[in-house]
Amino acid sequence: MSKGNLLDAIIAQTKLTKKQTDKQQKIVETAIKLFAEKGYANTSTSEIAKAAMVAEGTIFRHYGTKDNLLLSVILPFIKDSIPTMAEEVFGEIMSKNIGCFEDFLRALLTNRIHFINENREIFQIVVKELLYSDELRKDLLPFFTKNILHQISKVINLYKKRGELIDIPSSTIQRMIFPLIGGYFVSRFVLQPDNLDLDEEAEIGNLIRFIMDGLRKE
């Protein structure tokens, strides 16, 4: 894993959008399914080949190594998730100066839940390997923090100036919100992925109320 810089790999991946073969697509689909289900380390290439009804050599012809297959799966997800969030959510809020902090939170959560729902299995893979693989964590965590935390701190500072948020350091606020939202996503999409029958809006409403006002009565 991790030959050189992951960011370079992401950029490289971005540039070449060469068309995929049918078999290639089948391989990636199957790999996503199996990696999400049993974890990268517990999934063998022969298993993927069999499930995708493809010769094992075909996998290595296209992806070279098993590591590379994993990166081919998660890099587009990472690459999409960060800029999309930055533009769609933060950009919108920061430029148009939309309503209150609650509205921002609602937009952010709705957007991210929607995105993860559409990439549920890849999200499971990223979470699992982020915890499991030292290498991946060392590469990805700084990437996340640099891109997301920076954006979030800007927003927090904005709303703090508006007087909507309590007057404690942004870093402290971040260290509360991040585990909460991250924990919520992991709990919902990784630990209990079968829990499909819940009122989406109500769920988000509860989260926001909790973040804003906590549990105390009155």
Place this chain on the structure above:
Amino acid sequence: MSKGNLLDAIIAQTKLTKKQTDKQQKIVETAIKLFAEKGYANTSTSEIAKAAMVAEGTIFRHYGTKDNLLLSVILPFIKDSIPTMAEEVFGEIMSKNIGCFEDFLRALLTNRIHFINENREIFQIVVKELLYSDELRKDLLPFFTKNILHQISKVINLYKKRGELIDIPSSTIQRMIFPLIGGYFVSRFVLQPDNLDLDEEAEIGNLIRFIMDGLRKE
């Protein structure tokens, strides 16, 4: 993994407290270190043997299988963490009727952070494998929820009756607190385990204030 019932295994483990050999202790120590660092699936028995300066056969003589070695590591931790929490924290609060909900939270968090700090590596193993292994998750999650959630809901109901907490369903409150505290523990002890220089009391104070009053000003 998971021959039959995990709870039976826990009970069985509880009963036999036969003394450990020096080599056995070294094996477990080394296994804990390597499992926490690289994950169970990425750690081979030969690697453990070499690092523990023990013949590979010795591992299997004592633990039979690699799965069993993992269970020997995490079961005592699980077995300790649940009852200890129930007795030391919940028992105390429920019987003596200590102060307000914030005091309960402070006692709970202080107690659990202390416990995890003393078993940092095993906590890392449990979290990683809980996410990575379907089998373990199927066995452990119900065990956690049955024991912990039930206790917590009793406490929540108590303080709700006292009028200290907002009047929403206990299950909703749980689905907010659990990911928050769990996410905080994972973030602190698994994702950023090197962050040792923080003011423990202030950190707990921030968490409690966030849980009680959220982020809104005033």
Place this chain on the structure above:
DNA sequence: ATAATAAATGAGTGATTACTCATTTGTAAG
């Protein structure tokens, strides 16, 4: 000291791993 029992060893097992490569199959142009 001797016998009896338990602990530890390490070479060896078949199965599985990620990966290679000479060969065959499909496809599209001249």
Place this chain on the structure above:
DNA sequence: CTTACAAATGAGTAATCACTCATTTATTAT
């Protein structure tokens, strides 16, 4: 139809995996 080139194949490779077992070493009882 023939040529050219990429896609796909699957038998084969060395390495590593979890695990076994006959043998040796250490410990305890008599």
